[in-house]
Amino acid sequence: MSPSSPVLVSVDWGTSAFRARLAAANGSVLDAVEAEVGAIGLASGAHEAFLEARIGGWMRRFPRLPIVLSGMVGSRQGWVEAPYVPCPAGAAEIAAAATIVPTTQLGRVAVIPGLSVRDPRGAPDVMRGEETQILGAVGADGRGDGLFVLPGTHSKWARVEAGRVVDFATFMTGEVFAALKDHTLLGRLMTPPDETDAAFAADAFARGLAAAAALERPGDFLHAIFMTRTLGLFDEAPAHALAEYLSGVLIGAEILAGAQGAREAFVVGSPTLTARYRAAGDALGIVFAAAPENCATLGQIALLERIGAL
């Protein structure tokens, strides 16, 4: 098989976006289709029709190519439920729990399950989609263990041992940032970023990180975010930098809680978010190694040979 032969149609279908990639065995992308269409709340039959419309051309060129989907498409509100697999779980457990869906035009497709875990007090946590990215990042890392962070709307911090996710936790950093900025008093004094004044923005982000590092009690978080307003009221930060202070408090608090004292972690995310976490890590004494961008596809390739029924 040449390096440019496709081995997989890799689909990452979340709550707001659809991404399909025609992928080679090394994870390289031969062709790609994206759409801002989420997998949640579609009518019965709509998932299959949508998928066929997007990847039907590939399937006619490469019949019987396996199709693997991960992300919220496998949730109860998605196409078909692929129930959460409890941790610890690695490629074997995740592949074994994949839900195989028959289709009329695309053959059988595999929907990857999410993971669940209980904290020491019994409270549940879940991920869906990130487990596949973690498998891809673990494989690319080659060591098979470590601490992995997938920053975003709901950041996930996962601890991997011998290729298996043994523990993880969700931090609602991105969604809390958006809610505070758009739906509380904190956004009132903010103006859009000023690209000509990046130094002030960096200062404000650093001040937010320092505030996060200085928090003594968990509830002090509810106090530190209020400084987004008072720094503006007292003209101690320009209006265009106030969002950066808030981002620094949130990301700093997340990193210090997620890392739990660790000094290095792998970050799996967009270049923009990766750069932001690496800058925060520099200030907080944590080294973030960047994972490949195509971790979801790499993870699906790692799962592919273990999913026998496609």
Added chain:
Amino acid sequence: MSPSSPVLVSVDWGTSAFRARLAAANGSVLDAVEAEVGAIGLASGAHEAFLEARIGGWMRRFPRLPIVLSGMVGSRQGWVEAPYVPCPAGAAEIAAAATIVPTTQLGRVAVIPGLSVRDPRGAPDVMRGEETQILGAVGADGRGDGLFVLPGTHSKWARVEAGRVVDFATFMTGEVFAALKDHTLLGRLMTPPDETDAAFAADAFARGLAAAAALERPGDFLHAIFMTRTLGLFDEAPAHALAEYLSGVLIGAEILAGAQGAREAFVVGSPTLTARYRAAGDALGIVFAAAPENCATLGQIALLERIGAL
């Protein structure tokens, strides 16, 4: 002067509501007017016209009665700015910084200033309106010192020594609760409270408090709130009780941070909020003594004799 003689028109005018009381020397309310009209963003002259329309009748019956206003009416976006007084500050400092406003029909009115403080790292904090309530609560307490909490949209925790506010901190508890409930994923599974199932609601609130008490690092807050969703996903709390879990996490985290190890505090707030804080205090080992409901008026009476120019 008989106990039923008015000594003051006491006005508490905040961002969303106007409350005027015709008050006797002991703080009792002889008459009252309320309106859901905030003091922020009104046109020039509108504050005076609005006030005259509401209390003009009292002033014609009792000419030259002092009029004292506290709350956001004294902010930069209010009627007239009464600049923040830095802590430590008690009745003397606050009265001395009152802004006296001449009016055409009501004589001179006094606008009470807010307070400001710096935390050990130099970050500013502010209150406006609560300083007057605290003075009223301190006077009613009779001891002149202690820890005071004014729960709400922006909860304030203030430390008072010898009748002066020496330190305070804002916690955005109420506003964060509303933003998370109404503008994040956490609200999706919530249904309105079910009055016939109060035991589950109390259980969920207690579980939130316990989660707050178990938080190890400040950023764990961003994780604990996510359980509002997973407890619903795993059917471990009824949908109508999920908001109570979230409330418990937020109020618990606030109390543990605000109390800083103290075992007793005075709570100044509505009966509903006072009851909620006392229930939380029972679970967290903190005794909340309730302050009188008319603290704003009591505080203005305490200030009145020190404001010479009315």
